[in-house]
Amino acid sequence: MIEVRNIHKTFGENHILKGISAEFKEGMCNLIIGGSGSGKTTLLKCMVGLHEPEEGSVIYDGRNFTRMNFQSRIEIRTEIGMLFQGSALFDSMNVEDNIMFPINMFTDQNHKEKLERANFCLERVNLAGKNKLFPAELSGGMKKRVGIARAIAMTPKYLFVDEPNSGLDPKTAIVIDELIQELTVEYKTTTIVVTHDMNSVMGIGENIIFLHEGKKWWEGSNKEISQTDNIELNEFVFASKFMQALQKNNR
């Protein structure tokens, strides 16, 4: 479980996160949703240590991450897998080397063992045999899947996913969402997904946190989200014509 307590983050004059507290449960897809500029990615980056919050703490299974020094954080970071919005694959390495990179850095496995693990991860994301391709040769969906394969290479306890569906067609987006959900159950990871895609919200949102103007505005599940009276959340959820039509049909 990951807990965030009273997180505040400012950039210059902009107060982005205004005292956010939340719990992200183990073995579950926890979604952080909100409009552009609501602070979702900033919260995610504060949680993984890419941004330092001015106030508050991030606690990984009782371990206070915000108070740790660089060396102590490494232990927790080896338990973290992350899929970035743009996949963030290393351009100079092929798919296989990208996946093997964290294994190379933090284990003493021999080449055969590392290769077996890389192949297993690639099979898990349905990209078996694509070992020698370079990121420039992959489609957007394939890059995301390689990103996921790299994120699970070290069998993480915590999986962070930033906008998994940005730039993907709806069909590929569903494949990625399903993959994230399957891996969460399979590895019992605490998965945190930042998204503004309503398909993801309805599909995998077991625990949802809605951010608005840097504050936690609502918390619940995908079953509860369409029945809430929260005006800001309703404006966000039913912004698209598709969701409006769906709501009309349900009524």
Next chain:
Amino acid sequence: MIFHPLGKYILLLKAVFRRPEKWNIYRTEILHEMVSIGVGSLGIIAIISLFLGAVTTVQTAFQLVSDFIPRSVIGMIVRDSAILELSPTISAIVLAGKVGSSVASQIGTMRVTEQIDALEIMGINSPGYLILPKIIGAVTMIPLLVIISIGLTITGGYIAGTASGAVTGQDFINGITTTFIPFTFTVSMVKSVIFGFIITSVAAYQGFYTDGGALEVGRSSTKAVVISCIAILFTDYLVAQLLL
């Protein structure tokens, strides 16, 4: 104004020299950078060195109008200019353009495409992994390039001098072999090691703190070259003042 970036630069260097996670991975990266910087820059260094030597010889001969000055002096001037100034400094300025811009844009692109964030999430000391191999590659290979450059500058001078008739081959060789002070070579090596450090660390700093997109990567690359050139010339004066 200067203190904030200077402080950031020093803190970055502190992170660069933190103990590596795994030496064998760093060793591979260091060898890769040595090939990239050393072998990759050999062509341009060879061309500019030959022409520098040729131009220095022709221009020195043009200014030696007095019959009281022996023609062998041309060889001496070309040799000392090559060792003390032309090879280390001009090579460093050319390498600031070639290696520095490449380092800044490579690291800058990694920053804007979140590859550096990915390294940090994995628990890897990203400044160490990305910058240390480049610094070691440069401080080992640039002195070697400067040694090659010295040889080629003198060769260029010899070819131009004898081809134009400004100096005979024998006079030129007499010039480069008489009154040689070995300490000038030490000064040249000290300069090239410092220049190698400046080129890679300044460029890496500019790339590492790139913020934005493709436009900012270009700006970082340009800034890296400009700041490196100024730092090289300033350090050149400083080393000359201190050691000579």
